[in-house]
Amino acid sequence: MSKHRFWGTQPVMQFDDLGREDLPTGPITKMDPKDIPPSPYPLPEGLEWADIDVNTKELDEVYVLLRDNYIEERDALRMKFTPEYLRWVFSPPGHQKEWCLGIRVKTTKELIAFNNSSPSKASLCGKVLDLIEYSFLCVSKEQETIRRINLKGVWQFYLSSDKVLFAPFTENWFYLRIFDCKLALEVIVD
Numbered sequence: 001m002s003k004h005r006f007w008g009t010q011p012v013m014q015f016d017d018l019g020r021e022d023l024p025t026g027p028i029t030k031m032d033p034k035d036i037p038p039s040p041y042p043l044p045e046g047l048e049w050a051d052i053d054v055n056t057k058e059l060d061e062v063y064v065l066l067r068d069n070y071i072e073e074r075d076a077l078r079m080k081f082t083p084e085y086l087r088w089v090f091s092p093p094g095h096q097k098e099w100c101l102g103i104r105v106k107t108t109k110e111l112i113a114f115n116n117s118s119p120s121k122a123s124l125c126g127k128v129l130d131l132i133e134y135s136f137l138c139v140s141k142e143q144e145t146i147r148r149i150n151l152k153g154v155w156q157f158y159l160s161s162d163k164v165l166f167a168p169f170t171e172n173w174f175y176l177r178i179f180d181c182k183l184a185l186e187v188i189v190d
Helices: 058-069 083-088 145-148 181-188
Strands: 046-052 100-105 113-125 127-138 156-158
Touching: 058 083, 058 113, 083 127
Parallel strands: 127 156
Antiparallel strands: 046 100, 100 113, 113 127
16 A cells, blocks of 8 residues: 555554554653643634533533534434533543633634543553543644643543544444434434
8 A cells, every 4th residue: 555645654553564463552652741831732813722611501502513513424414412412421430621622713702613532441452541532523623632631641542533544553343322213313313
C-alpha cells in the first residue's frame, strides 16, 4: 500500500505493519503534567473556549448543536439524541467537568463547537491503560481538550469513525444493546 502523505511521516502504525508482533507498545509520548501549558491554547479572534456544564441550560445548547450538525449518514440518516441521554453520556464515573468543552462566539456567546471526553480503560498486551474516549466532536478539532486531559496525566485516547483511517492500530467491534427497538428508532433516527 502506498504511503499516506501525512500519516506516513507520523510515529504511528502503518498499513505495512499489520501483523507484525515485534513493534513496541505503549504511549508514543509521555510527559509530566507539570510540562503541559497551564493556559488554554489560543483561538482565532472572536472565539473563546467555554466549559460546558451539562447540569444547566447549557445542555440545551449542546443538544441543538448536535441535533443540527452531528453525524449525518450518506442516506440522510441523522443521529438524534435526547437531552436526558446526552446528560447521562456526558457524566460517566470519573468524568472531569472541564472535559465537556465548547467554543463560543465572543460577541453573541453562540455555541459553535463541542467535544466531550470520557475516561476509559483498555487492556493492551497485559497492561491496563487509562484512556480517553473522544466523542461528540462537532465542528472543531482544536487541541485544547487534549491539553486538559494531559494535565491529568492521561496520554492516550481513542475515537471511532465510519471512515477508513490511514494508520490503524486496532480494529474493534462493539455491540449496542437495544431494549426497545421501536423507541430506539423514534429517539435516534430522525
